[in-house]
Amino acid sequence: MRIKAILIVALxxxxxxFGSFFRPDVRPGYGVTDIGWLSDYFSPLxxxxxxxxxxxxxxxxxGPTFLLMGGTHAREISGTTxxxxxxxxxxxxKGRVIVLPFSNISAASIADETGKAPHFIPxxxxxxxxxxxxxxxxxxxxxxxxxxxxxxxxxxxxxxLDDGAESRNxxxxxxxxxxxxxxxxxxxxxxxxxxxxxxxxxxxxxxxGTPDSYIDSKGNERSGSSLAYTLVCHPDAxxxxxxxxxxIEAFYGVxxxxxxxxxAFRGLSxxxxxxxxxxxxxxxxxPNPGQDSWRDKYDVINDPDYPLSHRAGLQLxxxxxxxxxxxxxxxxxxxxxxxxxxxxxxxxxxxSYLN
Ligand SMILES: [Zn+2]
Numbered sequence: 001m002r003i004k005a006i007l008i009v010a011l012x013x014x015x016x017x018f019g020s021f022f023r024p025d026v027r028p029g030y031g032v033t034d035i036g037w038l039s040d041y042f043s044p045l046x047x048x049x050x051x052x053x054x055x056x057x058x059x060x061x062x063g064p065t066f067l068l069m070g071g072t073h074a075r076e077i078s079g080t081t082x083x084x085x086x087x088x089x090x091x092x093x094k095g096r097v098i099v100l101p102f103s104n105i106s107a108a109s110i111a112d113e114t115g116k117a118p119h120f121i122p123x124x125x126x127x128x129x130x131x132x133x134x135x136x137x138x139x140x141x142x143x144x145x146x147x148x149x150x151x152x153x154x155x156x157x158x159x160x161l162d163d164g165a166e167s168r169n170x171x172x173x174x175x176x177x178x179x180x181x182x183x184x185x186x187x188x189x190x191x192x193x194x195x196x197x198x199x200x201x202x203x204x205x206x207x208x209g210t211p212d213s214y215i216d217s218k219g220n221e222r223s224g225s226s227l228a229y230t231l232v233c234h235p236d237a238x239x240x241x242x243x244x245x246x247x248i249e250a251f252y253g254v255x256x257x258x259x260x261x262x263x264a265f266r267g268l269s270x271x272x273x274x275x276x277x278x279x280x281x282x283x284x285x286x287p288n289p290g291q292d293s294w295r296d297k298y299d300v301i302n303d304p305d306y307p308l309s310h311r312a313g314l315q316l317x318x319x320x321x322x323x324x325x326x327x328x329x330x331x332x333x334x335x336x337x338x339x340x341x342x343x344x345x346x347x348x349x350x351x352s353y354l355n
Pocket of ligand 1: 072073076206207
């Protein structure tokens with residue numbers, strides 16, 4: 001036990017000495033008015049690999065505040081990509097948008113644990129070659145600093161999961177624990193941001209497996225992910241979500257499912273952020289072929305059925321449609337310029353919106 005503790009301290013010192021905190025490539029456009037850190041809201045994160053940049057896009061004109069989260073699960077790259085496109089292109093002309101492109105930056109700092117995807121994917125942006133980060137679903141065990149428990153238990157309830165590694169899954173920890181483990185502290189810090197900045201509504205962007213059915217190892221046909229193309233809404237946000245997905249289906253022909261937070265499944269952003277802060281909460285899921293465990297080979301960028309342009313374009317359209325639906329239901333909203341629609345992203349390719 002003592003040797004383990006010494007090893008953990010040694011690893012921590014090594015990373016502190018060599019400054020190996022992960023810094024993904026984000027190239028802000030004109031709409032970014034300030035950049036801060038999540039540790040500004042909860043100082044224990046400072047100088048750890050859990051601290052992550054916070055991008056402010058403030059119109060200076062009174063209106064609601066919206067929080068956009070990508071990278072809660074760092075392999076779900078339609079969310080990180082959509083968040084980066086937002087930061088690099090959009091100008092907010094009414095209200096304010098706060099963006100966390102890499103909500104769990106520790107998870108982005110390691111490759112996907114399946115070992116089937118490269119950690120850095122080269123792409124051609126407006127200014128030449130750059131890399132997208134394809135990370136893991138959960139916090140790096142080295143950053144967590146303690147072994148995973150046998151089973152995961154949510155701190156504020158009796159809710160448990162058999163897989164103890166879920167203690168490193170950010171989207172099981174809300175509303176977080178101030179003196180808890182690093183992933184619990186990360187969730188706690190995000191809640192502090194939402195409270196301090198009076199965030200009116202928020203979207204946590206995710207990816208699931210694809211809806212494609214497949215043949216399992218015993219020769220049986222199995223159906224694909226039921227989560228794909230879903231907008232999960234806190235019960236208080238359900239009507240806004242319904243209006244948003246109706247617009248997406250009517251104008252862009254992409255059919256999404258509307259789902260209400262399951263109150264028995266604790267720790268998830270769409271349920272707990274609203275309950276802890278009052279901010280209306282949404283979670284989106286686009287289909288990532290890299291998350292189909294049955295595929296031996298996949299292309300997370302150019303898959304013929306689920307290319308990244310389709311998935312990130314859909315995330316960007318969900319943001320835009322949520323703004324419209326929020327206005328319809330609440331009477332005020334965020335106004336923006338240069339937010340590409342789903343159709344535009346499909347036409348031009350998502351990389352033409354990266355600096
Ligand atoms: Zn996810």
